[in-house]
Amino acid sequence: MNVSTGKFFSARDLTKHFDGIRAVDSFSFDVAEGSITGIIGPNGAGKTTVFNVVTGIYRPTSGKVLFRGENITGLRPDRVVRKGIARTFQNIRLFNRRSCLDNVITPLFQRERCSFTGSLLGTPGARRLERDLYERAFELLRALGLERFASMQASNLPYGLQRKLEIARALATEPTLLLLDEPAAGMNPEETRSLANLIAEVREKFRVTILLIEHHMDLVMNICSPIVVMNFGTLLARGTPDEVRSNPDVVAAYLGKGKDRR
C-alpha cells in the first residue's frame, strides 16, 4: 500500500486534564494514510489517554482531532466508530460470555439498517440478514485464524487469541484507521513476532492505517514508521526507528540521565 502524505489523521494541541493532572498536554501528531505509526513512551506518559480522547471515551480539555478532513473532536464513541476509527483495549474488553462469532456479529449488526417490526416478527428478510452476517463474521474469524473457535465462549480463549478476537471485532466495524493499544502485552518473543506479521497482513488485506501503542521495542522498531515518543503527556520526539533510537532525549526518558551527562 502506498503511504500518502495528505492529512489523513491529525491531533492538534490535544490536552486532557484530570483535576489538575495533565495526562495529555498540548500534544500534536499526524498519522499518514497507509502507515503503521507507533506511539511509545514510559508508563504514565499519557498514551492510552490519547486513544481514549481520540475515540470519544474522554472529552478533551482542549485541542482538536481531525480525521479525513473532518473535525471529530468530542464525538461520542459510536459516532467515531462510524467515521471509520476502531480500536482494541490495553486490558482486553471482549463480550466475555458470548461466542467468538457473536462478538464479531455485534459490530456487523450495528452497521445494518433493520426494520424493527420485521426483526420482532422474525420475517424471512430478518432471518436472511442474520445468516448473511454470521457468514461474514465467520469470514472475519477465518482471516485471523480463529475459525476453529467460532462457537467457543470468548472468555475461554487463550490470552493471545483473545487479542486476535478483539482485532477481528474491531475490523468488523470496517475501519480505515485501527488503533491497537499494546497488542503484544503479555506475549513471548515468538508470539510477538507472529503478531508483527499479522498486523502487517491486516494492513494489506483490510486496507487500514494502523496506530499502535507498544512497549515491546523490537515490535515497534520492526514494523512502525514513523514513531512518536511521548513523555509526561507531551511530544518528546518523532521520526523513523533509527532516528528515535539515537535521540538522546528518548534515551534519557527511558533510562534516566546519568550524573556525568548533566
Next chain:
Amino acid sequence: MDYILSIVILACINMIAVLGLSIFTGFTGLFSLGHAAFVGVGAYTSAILTYYYSVPFPLALAAGAAAAGAVSLVIGIPTLRAKLRSDYFAIAILGFGEALRVILENLEITNGARGLPGIDSFTTLPVVLLCLAAGVLVARNFLRSRWGVACIAIREDPIAAEMAGVRLFQTRLLSLVVSAVYCGLSGGLLAHFLSFIQPVMFTLLQSTQLLAAVIAGGMGSITGPLIASFVFIALPEALRVAQMWRLVAYGLLLVLIMVYRPQGLMGYSELSSLWRRKVPEPGRRQP
C-alpha cells in the same frame, strides 16, 4: 379445578412481566426496583378504558401496554442519559415507581386507594397463553436482532459495546421501553382477571418479586426466569396447608438458589440447550 386454573393464569400473567424485566435486567444488565409500577400503569389504563369507555378488550390491553411504555420514557430519558451506574439507576426507578403509586392513590379516575372494583373479567386461559407465547416469541426475536445483540453487548462491556458502534443511551432506553410494554400487558391481563385492582398491588414488594424471579431464574436467560416465576407463584399456593411456614419456605428457596446456584437456575443458558447436541469444541485439543 377452578382454583388450580386461577393459579396457572396468575402465574402466566406474572411470567409475562418477568419476561420483560429479564430483557432489561438479564440481557441489558440494568437492575430495576420499580417495574411493578409499569404493571400498575398497564392495569389501570386498560381497566379504565373498558370500565368507563367500553373499549374492546384487545384494544384496551394494547393501550395499557403502550401507556406503560410511554411512562417508562419519563424516568428512562433523564436517568439513562445521565449514564447512572446500575445500582443508582435501581434506586432512581424505585423512587419513580413509588411516586407513580402515590399518583394512582390520589387520582379521581382510579378511585384512589379504595381501588377499582367490578372490572369485566375478560382474561381467560387461552388469552393468557396466547399472550405468553407471543411474548416469548417476540422476546427471542428481539434478542437475536440488531437491538438485542446491542443490549447483550452493553451488559458484557458498555465501553467495548460503544466501540462496536452501539448507541448506549438509545439501546438502554429501548430495552427499558420494551420491558415496560411487557409489564403493561401483564397488568392489563391482571386487571381483567382479578376484576379488582388497588394501588397497593403495585409496590416495591411486587417489584422485588419480579427482580427475584429474574435473578433466581438466571441472568441472560428467557426460560430460567419463566420457570422461577411460575414456581414462585405456584409454591406459596401449594404450601397453603403449611400456613405461616409457606412464606418461610419461599424465602428459604430463594436463599438456597443463591447459595448453591449463584448464577441462577439457568444463568446464561436456555432450556433448549440442554437437549441440543453439544457442539464439539475443536479448539480444545490445542491452539
